[in-house]
Amino acid sequence: MNNFIQSLAGYSLLCYFLQIKDRHNANILIDSKGHIVHIDFGFLLSNAPGKGIKFEKAPFKLTDEFVECMGGVNSSIFRKFRQLLWSGFIALVKHSQRIIILVEMMYAGFGDTLGCFTNKENTISDLKNRFFPYKNMETKHYFKHVDSLIEESIDNWRTRWYDKFQYVAQGILY
Numbered sequence: 232m233n234n235f236i237q238s239l240a241g242y243s244l245l246c247y248f249l250q251i252k253d254r255h256n257a258n259i260l261i262d263s264k265g266h267i268v269h270i271d272f273g274f275l276l277s278n279a280p281g282k283g284i285k286f287e288k289a290p291f292k293l294t295d296e297f298v299e300c301m302g303g304v305n306s307s308i309f310r311k312f313r314q315l316l317w318s319g320f321i322a323l324v325k326h327s328q329r330i331i332i333l334v335e336m337m338y339a340g341f342g343d344t345l346g347c348f349t350n351k352e353n354t355i356s357d358l359k360n361r362f363f364p365y366k367n368m369e370t371k372h373y374f375k376h377v378d379s380l381i382e383e384s385i386d387n388w389r390t391r392w393y394d395k396f397q398y399v400a401q402g403i404l405y
Contacts, residue, residue: 232308234265236301240315242267243291244323247380248330248361252279254292276334277350277357289387290380298385313381320377321370327362334358 245251252274260268279287301308323330335355338348348354364376 232265232301235261235267236308236312237315238266238268239297240312240319242269243293243316243384244319245269246291248323248358249275250277250357250361251275252287254287259292274347276347277354278346286389288389289384291384293381293384293387294391295386304385313378316381317374317377321373324362324373327359331355331359331362 246254246269251269251272253271254269258269258271260270262268298304298309301312303309337345338352338355342348343351350357365372368376
């Protein structure tokens, strides 16, 4: 369970900051030790499956099943997951300039020839806004922000319906 919540927290943050999409159940695996593994990175930053529809709007995938595995939102395991998200978010903000520079270098080198830059320069400003959603944010504000991301992600109806669509269209179980 510890491996599951640690990897789910990391996966959730990665999905939020890099906007990884196509998060259906055929692209999310759990290894024999309980780690979450995402296997398809074809859609990130500003592109998404569905020819621009961008159906997956939740910050990250946090299904009822994930929450149930952790014992529900009031469990000690879910509280630990929440704490991991808080500390991971703050750690990533501390190193945000390195991540932003890497994305800027990718854009400078390849421009919008890479599918992940369909939003052109806005892709980078959107990334910066995910790190710094409000002007002059202090550490204490990040806790509330992360909590709002969690609440928006828990059993998000768009996530649920995307999984149902994948089941109907591709036969992928949800």
